[in-house]
Amino acid sequence: MLNTAAIVALMKNSGLFSVTDLNIQTIGQLFSLASQFKHSFVRHKQFLRRNESLSYKSVALVFFESSTRTRFSFEMACNRLGIRPVTFIANSTTSIKKGETALDTLLNLHAVQPDAFIIRSDEDEGVREFFKTSQKPCISAGYGKFHHPTQALLDAFTIKERLGEIKGKKIVFIGDVRHSRVAHSNKSLLLALGAEVAICSPKDFMPSPSEWGEVENFEQLTSALDWCDVAMSLRVQKERHSTKADLSNFIQNYQLNKKSIGSLSDKAIIMHPGPFVVDEEITRDIVKDSRTVIHQQVENGVYVRAALLQKVLGDR
Numbered sequence: 512m513l514n515t516a517a518i519v520a521l522m523k524n525s526g527l528f529s530v531t532d533l534n535i536q537t538i539g540q541l542f543s544l545a546s547q548f549k550h551s552f553v554r555h556k557q558f559l560r561r562n563e564s565l566s567y568k569s570v571a572l573v574f575f576e577s578s579t580r581t582r583f584s585f586e587m588a589c590n591r592l593g594i595r596p597v598t599f600i601a602n603s604t605t606s607i608k609k610g611e612t613a614l615d616t617l618l619n620l621h622a623v624q625p626d627a628f629i630i631r632s633d634e635d636e637g638v639r640e641f642f643k644t645s646q647k648p649c650i651s652a653g654y655g656k657f658h659h660p661t662q663a664l665l666d667a668f669t670i671k672e673r674l675g676e677i678k679g680k681k682i683v684f685i686g687d688v689r690h691s692r693v694a695h696s697n698k699s700l701l702l703a704l705g706a707e708v709a710i711c712s713p714k715d716f717m718p719s720p721s722e723w724g725e726v727e728n729f730e731q732l733t734s735a736l737d738w739c740d741v742a743m744s745l746r747v748q749k750e751r752h753s754t755k756a757d758l759s760n761f762i763q764n765y766q767l768n769k770k771s772i773g774s775l776s777d778k779a780i781i782m783h784p785g786p787f788v789v790d791e792e793i794t795r796d797i798v799k800d801s802r803t804v805i806h807q808q809v810e811n812g813v814y815v816r817a818a819l820l821q822k823v824l825g826d827r
């Protein structure tokens with residue numbers, strides 16, 4: 512078993528690319544640190560455990576894909592820890608427009624020597640290479656269709672907070688599982704933490720059995736909602752589709768709306784990683800439902816990401 516110092520050293524070198532980089536002990540430490548940050552923020556409007564050694568650190572947030580929650584919560588986490596975030600968004604005002612590759616962009620930003628990187632990109636061999644070879648720790652803020660480790664951490668943290676524990680809880684992913692990095696990362700993390708997972712997806716959105724094994728696929732949304740403790744709705748990831756999806760069939764059979772959630776228990780929770788598209792995978796009624804924890808997920812993202820930054824960059 513690794514001791515805390517060894518874990519910190521490990522994370523200092525490697526950062527976080529995939530949930531499989533984490534062991535159970537590290538996840539427990541991150542959740543306990545995140546809870547401490549949350550309690551102190553709720554009571555004192557600041558992180559009392561703020562570590563002065565972080566005040567001189569700078570973190571480069573490098574986003575080759577669009578983001579709202581992940582970028583904003585990482586920036587907020589940096590601010591509350593006293594870290595200075597510097598954000599690069601690959602838009603038409605950068606040298607990406609002139610033909611510079613993502614890897615060359617990262618290597619140039621590396622030359623400026625931030626203390627760590629937070630990177631979001633589509634599948635890109637150069638970016639993957641940078642994660643492996645960077646002298647500075649790199650944290651994934653989402654990579655391609657398979658990896659979004661900090662979203663999985665904040666979702667698991669929220670489930671634990673709302674339902675008391677993760678072990679034995681039943682989570683169903685509803686919708687476009689195949690193209691969702693959130694679903695892939697959540698599935699690996701939640702199974703490792705002892706949860707049961709299932710999907711409820713149309714054929715075109717079902718993940719590959721080689722990735723998901725024999726996980727149950729509920730054909731009827733009603734049965735899925737009757738079974739679960741957590742219903743996680745997923746956006747239709749059109750930007751990753753090669754052919755046009757049959758949206759009307761999807762809406763008719765898989766949308767969460769006032770009528771379709773009739774079989775969901777009062778004790779269950781409804782999650783969504785955002786961004787949600789109203790009247791596609793979810794309706795406004797569901798956003799307002801008392802079982803819905805979407806904004807709690809977003810808030811917890813700050814505490815969980817702060818815990819990770821503290822682990823990666825702090826002295827402890």
Ligand code: ASP
Nearest residue numbers: 653692693746784785786
């Ligand atoms: N924000 C999440 C992601 O980056 C989910 C989504 O875009 O639907 O994967």
